[in-house]
Amino acid sequence: MTEISKTIAEWKELLTPIEFDVMRNAGTERPWTGELLEENREGVYCCKACGAELFHSDTKFDAGCGWPSFYDPADSDAVTTDIDYRLGYARVEVRCAKCGSHLGHVFPDAPQTPTGQRYCMNSVALTFTPKNAD
Numbered sequence: 001m002t003e004i005s006k007t008i009a010e011w012k013e014l015l016t017p018i019e020f021d022v023m024r025n026a027g028t029e030r031p032w033t034g035e036l037l038e039e040n041r042e043g044v045y046c047c048k049a050c051g052a053e054l055f056h057s058d059t060k061f062d063a064g065c066g067w068p069s070f071y072d073p074a075d076s077d078a079v080t081t082d083i084d085y086r087l088g089y090a091r092v093e094v095r096c097a098k099c100g101s102h103l104g105h106v107f108p109d110a111p112q113t114p115t116g117q118r119y120c121m122n123s124v125a126l127t128f129t130p131k132n133a134d
Helices: 008-014 017-025
Strands: 043-047 053-056 079-084 091-096 102-110 116-121 126-130
Touching: 008 017, 017 102, 053 116, 079 102
Parallel strands: none
Antiparallel strands: 043 053, 043 126, 079 091, 091 102, 102 116
16 A cells, blocks of 8 residues: 655645644544444544545444444454554554554454454544445
8 A cells, every 4th residue: 555645744734633633633523423323324434634545334333432433444454553542541542554643542342243343433533435325
């Protein structure tokens, strides 16, 4: 996969202030505020910064956490993970493999899913394209 590299100024030009804070500064949108939380149509979720395909709607589930949640990425190399200690304890951060944008975190607390994983994503880091969109 070809990696995308931009300067801070280029990212600020491309993203809104909240998108920049979340995707480039590893911020978090407030729970229950994301426009994609209640999205239930069939389709594809992509990185808002670069358009890379990240998740399919058939892996989305209601985790009750206030953020869109998925149990598996669209492809095994769609995202990368790293340990994040920003809150003083270890969490697994999820980034777009193509542009390095922060998307959210993954937690091993979803036994009701096929993978047991909860990819807890920020809505502002994603775009959604319905399956039959032209």
